[in-house]
Amino acid sequence: MRELYFKQWLPISLDEAWTFFSDPSNLKEITPAKMGFVVTSSHPGDRMYAGQIIRYIVRPLFGIPLKWCTEITHVVDRQYFVDEQRFGPYAFWHHQHHFTEQNGGVLMEDILHYKVPFGILGNLVDRMVVNREVNTIFAYRRKVLAERFRT
Template identity: 70%
Template sequence: MQELYFQQKFPISLDEAWDFFSNPSNLKEITPAYMDFVVTSRHHGERMYPGQIITYIIRPVLGVPLKWCTEITHVENMRYFVDEQRFGPYAFWHHQHHFRKVDGGILMEDILHYKIPYGPLGLLADALFVGRQVRGIFDYRMKVLTERFGALP
């Protein structure tokens, strides 16, 4: 199991941050274009809620489409939400999104736990490719979000 932690500060209100991040329609904007990320759920709504199922198609490797299904398992308004994979490319995926006020804006924290299937082969794939790709996706996200919202030191 891998654990990754990312944080970013933005000079925006907690309301503005929550409005953006709790809307599943904004996921495509913060995902690298090469992944050809498409939300396929018909009823993904404008706000996340516990029990919500969101389905996607992604193309993380060589344009091969993969179906991915996540459930929003926990939501505490203006504080955090959790998405967990139900079906998809990982053996385990648990992603926490936390938000809190800081001087001049908000602090956003992502805590990700994931595991690649296929035992030792999965561990090798994670070491050679998947881990780098996951970190690259979060690096891309940080860049896009800084361009959109600005950054706090």
């Protein structure tokens, strides 16, 4: 299993950060276009909640569409939320999103645990492709957020 940690400071209020990141419709904006990321579930209301199911289609490799479903399992308003894969491309996916007011802005921290399926073969694919792609996605996200919020 991989454990990755990412952090980024943004010069925005905690309210602005929470509003943006807790809205599933914003995921497409911070995901590289080559991933073909589309949220396919509807999300009435404007509040994230524990038990919320979010469905996507994503094309991570060779343009092949994959269905992915995550559940928001934990939410502490304006502090953190956790999404966990219920079905999709990973054998395991647990992603924590933390938000802390700091130096007149917000420090965002992502703690990601994931495991690729297919045992030894999956571990090899992870080392050769998947881990690099996950890091590329988070680098893209960092760039887009810096531009969007002008850091």
